[in-house]
Amino acid sequence: MSLTTPTSGIPPITEDDIADYLANTPDFFVRHAQLLASVQLSSPHGHRAVSLQERQAEMLREKIKALEHRIMDMVRHGNDNVIIADRLHRWARNIMLVRSRHALPASIASELMTQFMVPQVGIKVWDVAPRFSDEPFATGVSDDAKSFASSLTQPYCGVNSGFEAVNWLDDTAMAMSVALLPLRDGALNNASKAFGMLVLASPDPQRFSAGMGTDFLERIAELASAALSRLRDE
Template identity: 60%
Template sequence: MTHSAPMSPITEDDIAHFLANTPEFFERHAEVLASVQIASAHGQRAVSLQERQAEMLREKIKALEQRVMEMVRNSHDNEAIAAKVHAWGCELQRVQQPAALPQAVVRGIEQHFDVPQTAIRVWDVAHEHTEHDFAQDASEDVRAFASSLTMPFCGPNLGFEPTSWLPRVAVEEGDSLAAQSLALLPLREGPIDSATPAFGLLVLGSPDAQRFDATMGTEFLSRMAELASAALQRLR
């Protein structure tokens, strides 16, 4: 006498697979849809399967609406930043004296973008500019570091040498605050990601440790670096 092997119990996955691949089941047993009661996501009451599906659909629509609103807000923010970058670039074009350009770069960034701490150094400048402050204090290590950057660096202040160029921010108590986060923008001829050696470094700092976060987008900072580089070519 032979004995058949015991059947494996039906699992939830088996049921889900059957229902997904047998849609006519609900056509033959429409009463099942009406009779199934499940817990609502908005309380302890039981609702029909159709009502629960409607709730899920409303939740998906709400999530999509929130995403659309976030995209609209980001679009408006980007438009505002783009307008500021454009205005700043136009100001640089109107500077007549080459020696005034570094200060115009710094002042414009502080005013248009509310950056509290800004500094700039440019090297390999023409002889008539070598005595200006913006042409001082850039060591060979700093120059090599700037040339190694193919995109803006954003992150915490880890004691980089260029942070010593930044002014400290005064607070009400009379004390001052050092930069806690930084954006370092290489200045070079051509695109920011080219292999051309940098001829300067633009440093943006903030006492706010989250202002220049390592995860932030750098597209606008890259465009700012390229605009500043194009203007500062007149110093060489």
């Protein structure tokens, strides 16, 4: 925006010129201190005019309020993470205490439901030792489902799009959102084939959403994989 009418050969002074001058002349308001008291600005909280000092104070209060909200969010998220970490600890401790390998998959599923309040959990494991091959948790999985599990390098979270794995649940109609966790040796994101998959489901369409963080789900998958690796030994 030009503040003067252009004259021949003299460029107009713009708002940017004034802003640059003030930014590069920090002692301007020292020499003209009376301007600080006389400059009037519009207040964002109504139509009244306020002094420059009052406007600066308002801006500072707004920044402080925004920082307070951010701190409260950080505290709330920190508390939430502590609660989830405690549940993860109890879940891991309880499945480590399971002595029967036959009971291990069902124990993992039931503990997930109890500790994390997940309405439904399904689990299947394949490539198990022959003594476990006829167990319900080791049967009824197609090659397509196995390939799909191997293709996942992180948990899938989102709506139920007709995944075969949802049929492992007791009530498929109530699986509106799901989390699918591949089970494999080592880190969840390595290139090895999956030897199983966990299905977590909820009637709440937003319980497992595409944009949710999956850090704790990844830890659940890796811990479950480590525990279930016992089913592959004779």
